[in-house]
Amino acid sequence: MTTELLIILLIAVVVVAGAGIGLLVSRKNRGLPSPRDLDQITERTIDHPEEPEPGPVDDGLLEDDFVELDETGAPATETTVDEPTAPAVEAPEPPQGRMMRLRARLARSQSSLGKGLLSLLGGGKLSDDDWEEIEDTLLAADVGVGPTTELVENLRARLSTEGVSDTDRARTILREELIGLVGPSLDRTLHSTGDDGAPGVVLVVGVNGTGKTTTVGRLARVLVAEEKTVLLGAADTFRAAAADQLETWGERVGVPTVRGPEGGDPASVGFDAVKRGITEGTDVVLVDTAGRLHTKAGLMDELGKVKRVVEKQAPVTEVLLVIDATTGQNGLTQARVFSEVVDVTGVVLTKLDGTAKGGIVVAVQRELGVPVKFVGLGEGADDLAPFDAEEFVDALLA
Known part of the structure; x- marks a missing residue:
């Protein structure tokens, strides 16, 4: 009798243990596809990569982005496109103010001509070598042979008559002769008006x-x-x-x-x-x-x-x-x-x-x-x- 009870208890233990193992295995495999389905998924992924398994859609929004959606589920906010803007119209500087500004710039770049002439003319009586140096200075400044000859002759005549030895007076004479050489009487108007209403x-x-x-x-x-x-x-x-x-x-x-x-x-x-x-x-x-x-x-x-x-x-x-x-x-x-x-x-x-x-x-x-x-x-x-x-x-x- 004792032997029979032992056999019955062993069978019961085996049954209970088997049931527990079966329960654990079933829980572990829960949710996995069947071997046949698994083979089909693997085949699609390897042989047809252009048709990947559906996954979550990336809508470009971060979790911290709170976007109001409309009835169709699209963002309800309006998208604006920046139109190219025309360049701002500028107000040009009046011509009257330009020459004063440009005069200062011109004086800085051209002062060697004026200084060279004034240093010679204001130094007292001029020798032939001094006048030759004055001619060279004018020619180097691109005045030209004809205008240079004319200017030197006029200066020699005036300095000889007036006997100038003062730098300020020499500057006045040189200024007057240069202005005459440049031509103050020339018409420098821009003819920008047509006749009979034409442009x-x-x-x-x-x-x-x-x-x-x-x-x-x-x-x-x-x-x-x-x-x-x-x-x-x-x-x-x-x-x-x-x-x-x-x-x-x-x-x-x-x-x-x-x-x-x-x-x-x-x-x-x-x-x-x-x-x-x-x-x-x-x-x-x-x-x-x-x-x-x-x-x-x-x-x-x-x-x-x-x-x-x-x-x-x-x-x-x-x-x-x-x-x-x-x-x-x-x-x-x-x-x-x-x-x-x-x-x-x-x-x-x-x-x-x-x-x-x-x-x-x-x-x-x-x-x-x-x-x-x-x-x-x-x-x-x-x-x-x-x-x-x-x-x-x-x-x-x-």
Whole structure:
């Protein structure tokens, strides 16, 4: 009997232990897919990675982002797109205030000419060697042979008559003679008014690299400061981004630009610009032209064509030749050829600071018989000023 009870107890223990082990295994495997389903998932993941198992969707929001949702479940906040804004229209500096500021800059860069002359003239009686040194100083400043000879003769005559040995008196005499040489009586007005209600048409010409497009932009600022309406014609169709550059200058002061296709006919752009200026009642149309070497006959002929075509709409009231003052006497040859082709009426001298020689003003006026009307100093947007003979000489002698 005892043996039977032991056997029954052992069987009971085995049954209970087996049931416990079965319960643990069932809990451990709860939630796992069947072997067949597991094989299918593995096959899709390995053989078809472009179809991954669905997972949580990343909506780009962090847990700390609290976004109100609309009825469809999308964020209810409105999305705004920043529209590109037009550049702010600037108020150019009045021309009257520019020359005073530029005079100080010119005085710093050109003072060697004035100081050199005054040191010689105020030193008492001058020898032939002293006068020769004065001539060399003027020639080094690009005054030119003819004007230098004239100035020296006038100075010698006055100093001999008056017997000047005082520096202040010598400065007064030198100032008067230099002003006379520069030409205070020349008409330096920018002719920007047309006849019979037509706009003034200003054609800007010159060789490559003199700063024509920049000069046109700066000139537009001068005219806007004088409360005139202006239209720009981008007739430089060959230089990459020339029209874009001019258009940017115009946008800064609220001036529109007429442009054509790159590589197109520059004469047609000038024609269209003047035509639009007449239609809109614009005061002044500024036409920028492509830089061209004065030695290239074909390009010079094309420039003449631009002027002739433009004048089918309205007369050209001003032809401004832009000359880089740092080129010195080399600029005179350029000036001569341009004047023959398009009848230059005025000169703009750019880069007159730094290494430039102030005497080029006298030389170019004598060469062309036309006045310097504007000078450019520095790189600023308003560093273009109407030329004034007395202000210029005072800057040289400062």
